Amino acid sequence: MTRAALAVALIPLALAMQAPGAALAASPDAPATDKSVAEMSNNGRAIEACILAAARVHQLPPAMLVILLNVEGGSLGRVSRNTNDTVDIGPMQVNQIWIPLVAAHWHAAAASTFRALRDDFCANVEAGAWILRQGLDEAGGDFWRGVGYYHSHDPDEKTRYLQAVLRQAIRLQALAARPAAPAHSQNTSATRLPAQADALPPAGSNSRN
Numbered sequence: 001m002t003r004a005a006l007a008v009a010l011i012p013l014a015l016a017m018q019a020p021g022a023a024l025a026a027s028p029d030a031p032a033t034d035k036s037v038a039e040m041s042n043n044g045r046a047i048e049a050c051i052l053a054a055a056r057v058h059q060l061p062p063a064m065l066v067i068l069l070n071v072e073g074g075s076l077g078r079v080s081r082n083t084n085d086t087v088d089i090g091p092m093q094v095n096q097i098w099i100p101l102v103a104a105h106w107h108a109a110a111a112s113t114f115r116a117l118r119d120d121f122c123a124n125v126e127a128g129a130w131i132l133r134q135g136l137d138e139a140g141g142d143f144w145r146g147v148g149y150y151h152s153h154d155p156d157e158k159t160r161y162l163q164a165v166l167r168q169a170i171r172l173q174a175l176a177a178r179p180a181a182p183a184h185s186q187n188t189s190a191t192r193l194p195a196q197a198d199a200l201p202p203a204g205s206n207s208r209n
Contacts, residue, residue: 050122054129060136063172065129068092068150070168071161076121089117092128102127 135149148158
């Protein structure tokens with residue numbers, strides 16, 4: 001996984017579909033009216049701001065959060081049941097075992113923490129970024145081992161997860177290489193992260209962010 005391959009990442013417009021007010025734009029048959037384009041643009045900017053803020057607070061590359069959002073494939077309101085009888089919550093699919101620790105981190109009750117993880121994009125991404133930071137700290141500076149810890153400490157599960165991370169990084173890089181669509185095009189498919197989305201460390205790097 002080279003630095004060049006991860007230097008640019010996009011926030012797919014699908015992420016904007018998780019924000020309120022985007023139902024019209026979510027339909028592939030809906031006309032790209034000025035209102036729907038404005039809603040998508042506003043939602044995209046809000047999502048981008050949340051990702052950049054979480055990355056800044058927890059000293060993470062914003063591109064890594066974008067990649068994990070795509071790997072996890074969650075959405076607002078989504079609660080996914082696992083085979084071990086736990087559930088994963090919201091856009092970053094935060095596992096319920098983290099609720100007590102996230103609640104302590106937020107100085108909040110467990111019930112309100114669950115609702116925020118489920119229904120608030122910014123809260124869910126901040127929690128995911130905080131959990132990733134715990135993994136990176138535990139990994140002692142081994143960036144990719146820490147990313148694997150976001151999903152699991154089991155060696156096989158961690159390897160499979162990092163393979164999924166690589167696939168999404170390559171996919172997002174390919175999207176980034178496409179020519180930008182016109183502002184009012186119905187095919188507008190992604191919002192580019194600003195220059196703060198620094199390159200990620202290469203595989204095997206022990207550098208800290």
